[in-house]
Amino acid sequence: MSSHDRPPDPLEPVWKALAxxxxxxxxxxxxxxxxxxGDLAERFPEVSRFAVMQHLKVLEDSGLVVVRRSGRxxxxxxxxxxxxxxxxxxxxxxxxRWTEALLSLKRQVERSRETHLPDxxxxxxx
Amino acid sequence: MEDRVFSVEIRxxxxxxxxxxxxxxxxxxxxxxxxxxxxxRPGSRLRYYSPDRKYVLxxxxxxxxxxxxxFAHTYVMTDLGEAPTLVTWELHEIPQGVRVTVTHxxxxxxxxxTHKRVKGGWAFILENLKALIEQGExxxxxxxxxxxxxxxxxxxxxxxxxxxxxxMEKKQ
Numbered sequence: 001m002s003s004h005d006r007p008p009d010p011l012e013p014v015w016k017a018l019a020x021x022x023x024x025x026x027x028x029x030x031x032x033x034x035x036x037x038g039d040l041a042e043r044f045p046e047v048s049r050f051a052v053m054q055h056l057k058v059l060e061d062s063g064l065v066v067v068r069r070s071g072r073x074x075x076x077x078x079x080x081x082x083x084x085x086x087x088x089x090x091x092x093x094x095x096x097r098w099t100e101a102l103l104s105l106k107r108q109v110e111r112s113r114e115t116h117l118p119d120x121x122x123x124x125x126x
Numbered sequence: 127m128e129d130r131v132f133s134v135e136i137r138x139x140x141x142x143x144x145x146x147x148x149x150x151x152x153x154x155x156x157x158x159x160x161x162x163x164x165x166x167r168p169g170s171r172l173r174y175y176s177p178d179r180k181y182v183l184x185x186x187x188x189x190x191x192x193x194x195x196x197f198a199h200t201y202v203m204t205d206l207g208e209a210p211t212l213v214t215w216e217l218h219e220i221p222q223g224v225r226v227t228v229t230h231x232x233x234x235x236x237x238x239x240t241h242k243r244v245k246g247g248w249a250f251i252l253e254n255l256k257a258l259i260e261q262g263e264x265x266x267x268x269x270x271x272x273x274x275x276x277x278x279x280x281x282x283x284x285x286x287x288x289x290x291x292x293x294m295e296k297k298q
């Protein structure tokens with residue numbers, strides 16, 4: 001029962017959508033650029049067109065794919081936002097060094113700026 | 127060149143999101159920490175300024191404004207000065223709140239650099255928009271990045287300075 005009281009993880013549909021090999025392969029194609037449902041189905045000759053459409057529906061419901069109509073065809077776009085959210089939640093925590101690198105860049109930029117500023121009033125500049 | 131589409135679900139009333147993305151005169155923190163200026167009438171000028179207003183980062187022209195569901199405008203990054211592209215914000219009410227979709231389109235060879243650059247930018251903006259509206263603030267990392275942007279503003283070309291952007295606006 002207690003698990004029912006827990007607020008739902010907003011990324012739950014994304015994890016579910018990603019937990020399938022075909023859907024991950026669809027996303028691999030869409031990463032290269034948007035594709036119509038027909039063109040996508042052709043890339044998966046071993047799967048029925050209907051199955052591809054079902055997978056696309058799951059991807060769309062999860063927010064990983066956004067569908068735009070173009071004339072009579074449906075164009076499927078990869079939406080990078082949920083991927084970014086997963087990245088923020090799981091990967092960015094291991095990035096302490098990234099922050100360190102930025103801080104050191106900040107210091108360097110500030111130093112180089114100081115040396116470029118006209119310092120006619122400063123007698124201590126070396 | 128293909129359209130770029132970005133979408134996020136925000137647990138808030140549609141009006142809250144609309145008010146944030148159309149806020150004037152104050153910094154829109156998710157929107158790369160810029161200040162929007164426009165009167166929202168189709169054909170009118172639109173500018174996204176740096177917080178100190180010394181630079182204009184994006185210029186454009188309003189195409190459509192239908193509160194609280196659709197806002198479309200042309201889009202030119204002033205430091206690139208490429209051909210205008212089109213940005214369309216769409217807000218759809220859903221049971222959990224609102225689905226916000228940004229479609230960046232009408233790219234050509236004359237806006238290839240813009241096409242490349244906005245790939246990650248909109249994901250960052252939408253994620254921060256969600257954080258601001260649902261949690262009241264953007265993550266520390268975002269604010270840190272803005273601090274860095276602020277320090278690097280002086281690297282922008284002269285044509286991006288506020289006093290110079292009118293020349294670029296005339297050309298469009």
